[in-house]
Amino acid sequence: MSLFKIVADIGRFFLQFLISTGKVSIFAGQTFSYITRPPFYFREIITNIFNIGYLSIPVVGLTATFTGAALALQIYSGGSRFNATEVVPQIVAIGMVRELGPVLVGLMISARVTSSIAAELATMKVTEQIDALVTLSTNPMKYLIMPRVLAGILTGPILVLVADSLGVFGGFLVSTQSLGFNPTNYILSTVHFLTAADILSSLVKGAAFGLIATLMGCYFGVNSTHGAQGVGRATKSSVQAAAVLILAINFLLTALLFTA
Amino acid sequence: MIDFNNIKKSFNNNNVLCGVNLKVKLAQSMVIIGGSGTGKSVLIKTALGLIKPDSGKIFVDGVDVNQTKNNQFLERFGMLFQGGALFDSLPVWKNVAFRLQRGNQKRPKDEAREIAIQKLRRVGLGPSVADKYPAELSGGMQKRVSLARAIATDPEIIFFDEPTTGLDPIMSGVINELIREIVVELGVTAMTITHDMTSVMAIADQVAMLHDGKIQWCGSRSDLTNSGNAYVDQFVNGSVEGPIKTIR
Numbered sequence: 001m002s003l004f005k006i007v008a009d010i011g012r013f014f015l016q017f018l019i020s021t022g023k024v025s026i027f028a029g030q031t032f033s034y035i036t037r038p039p040f041y042f043r044e045i046i047t048n049i050f051n052i053g054y055l056s057i058p059v060v061g062l063t064a065t066f067t068g069a070a071l072a073l074q075i076y077s078g079g080s081r082f083n084a085t086e087v088v089p090q091i092v093a094i095g096m097v098r099e100l101g102p103v104l105v106g107l108m109i110s111a112r113v114t115s116s117i118a119a120e121l122a123t124m125k126v127t128e129q130i131d132a133l134v135t136l137s138t139n140p141m142k143y144l145i146m147p148r149v150l151a152g153i154l155t156g157p158i159l160v161l162v163a164d165s166l167g168v169f170g171g172f173l174v175s176t177q178s179l180g181f182n183p184t185n186y187i188l189s190t191v192h193f194l195t196a197a198d199i200l201s202s203l204v205k206g207a208a209f210g211l212i213a214t215l216m217g218c219y220f221g222v223n224s225t226h227g228a229q230g231v232g233r234a235t236k237s238s239v240q241a242a243a244v245l246i247l248a249i250n251f252l253l254t255a256l257l258f259t260a
Numbered sequence: 261m262i263d264f265n266n267i268k269k270s271f272n273n274n275n276v277l278c279g280v281n282l283k284v285k286l287a288q289s290m291v292i293i294g295g296s297g298t299g300k301s302v303l304i305k306t307a308l309g310l311i312k313p314d315s316g317k318i319f320v321d322g323v324d325v326n327q328t329k330n331n332q333f334l335e336r337f338g339m340l341f342q343g344g345a346l347f348d349s350l351p352v353w354k355n356v357a358f359r360l361q362r363g364n365q366k367r368p369k370d371e372a373r374e375i376a377i378q379k380l381r382r383v384g385l386g387p388s389v390a391d392k393y394p395a396e397l398s399g400g401m402q403k404r405v406s407l408a409r410a411i412a413t414d415p416e417i418i419f420f421d422e423p424t425t426g427l428d429p430i431m432s433g434v435i436n437e438l439i440r441e442i443v444v445e446l447g448v449t450a451m452t453i454t455h456d457m458t459s460v461m462a463i464a465d466q467v468a469m470l471h472d473g474k475i476q477w478c479g480s481r482s483d484l485t486n487s488g489n490a491y492v493d494q495f496v497n498g499s500v501e502g503p504i505k506t507i508r
């Protein structure tokens with residue numbers, strides 16, 4: 001009896017998941033189809049690049065710096081167990097650039113950008129502002145969604161670059177100030193160790209996560225219903241979906257890019 | 261001009277429109293009356309393609325609304341939403357001039373602002389509100405800004421969803437006069453939803469009463485008081501007794 005219920009629930013969840021995946025894919029496809037078709041709302045694109053990219057720099061920078069610093073301490077104390085403390089610069093660099101930089105950016109913009117996009121668009125939906133756009137001969141996909149998603153894709157890599165650099169810098173600070181590393185040697189080790197492929201993978205992840213974060217905000221925002229409660233639900237769902245998707249896609253990209 | 265042809269629409273199990281037939285003639289002012297929740301707003305939204313009917317067709321100038329490429333087509337329409345639906349990220353004048361700043365009807369910025377201020381004056385708002393944000397205005401002022409936005413590009417067909425709700429009697433009078441002027445002087449085809457009998461008398465050429473998902477009566481304004489229709493009589497007199505159920 002209860003076994004049937006569990007199986008039914010799993011089945012229902014799985015179906016729901018497939019339906020949602022389909023809907024999101026269609027939504028993403030529509031959004032992309034507008035990237036190349038006029039009219040282009042340049043002012044909207046610029047505003048969104050500013051809001052999504054530039055204004056995220058402080059929070060991304062701070063989280064990356066602290067993470068890099070903590071990473072250096074952990075690697076040092078872990079490395080000291082088998083006399084390998086000298087690998088701190090290399091491991092900090094690879095850890096930040098390949099994994100933590102992009103993931104931190106992804107999660108921070110899910111918190112900051114996805115939530116605000118979802119709440120704003122959901123409010124516009126329930127107050128009929130999106131309908132009003134249509135009656136004013138403006139396609140909401142082009143005017144509201146495409147600029148946000150494009151800004152996410154463009155600024156994701158830049159934010160990741162900031163996170164990578166400041167993460168490495170955080171490790172550098174701790175290592176040179178309290179772990180007794182020589183600053184010049186630290187920098188040289190980092191630079192010699194990192195490859196172009198490491199950095200490129202980081203940027204690719206940045207673009208992917210920027211896309212996911214903005215797309216989820218838009219999708220849940222414009223599909224919101226049921227008033228204020230719906231706005232809250234849209235915001236919550238969008239952040240959950242963005243965060244989980246970002247971590248899942250991060251795993252896939254890592255597997256794809258580094259195990260070949 | 262606008263021809264609603266057997267429009268049906270339900271939300272889940274809520275049958276809102278059950279076969280609405282209605283014709284609005286060119287340069288005429290049609291007023292829709294009916295209790296709240298009878299589907300008046302839904303009906304107007306089907307005409308703009310914002311809500312797709314489950315069945316039935318709407319023709320504007322013989323063109324099926326749901327078959328057209330939206331943007332060009334929508335440039336002929338203006339719409340005042342029941343809740344105003346102003347963009348709260350834009351100042352008042354940019355709301356009013358929204359269409360004048362992009363797309364086919366784009367004008368230079370100064371000219372767009374000038375037109376916006378002129379339209380604001382027509383709805384009884386001074387130039388000082390132009391740079392305010394919608395959230396800084398009272399509900400009635402927001403409604404009037406929204407009205408100014410609906411008429412900003414002098415569209416041929418305008419829908420007004422409860423234009424005077426939330427306004428004081430004097431301002432209501434101003435808005436009623438404005439709508440009447442727009443129809444008479446500019447030859448606009450207007451479709452107005454209202455509960456306010458003073459507005460009906462001031463605005464309407466034709467009146468249609470929506471109830472139970474159907475048009476119960478449609479006729480000219482002068483026939484409203486001797487329609488011989490029980491629904492209309494009850495609504496016009498605001499009486500509790502009659503075919504329209506009042507749950508208490």
Ligand SMILES: Nc1ncnc2c1ncn2[C@@H]1O[C@H](COP(=O)(O)OP(=O)(O)O)[C@@H](O)[C@H]1O
Nearest residue numbers: 271274276294295296297298299300301302303
């Ligand atoms: N998007 C929607 N989803 C579900 N129900 C709706 C929607 N829009 C309107 N309704 C329902 O349709 C009915 C008519 O609504 P409406 O047209 O707004 O009434 P009114 O005549 O007061 O303008 C109401 O019962 C309302 O709950």
Ligand SMILES: [Mg+2]
Nearest residue numbers: 300301342421
């Ligand atoms: Mg209504």
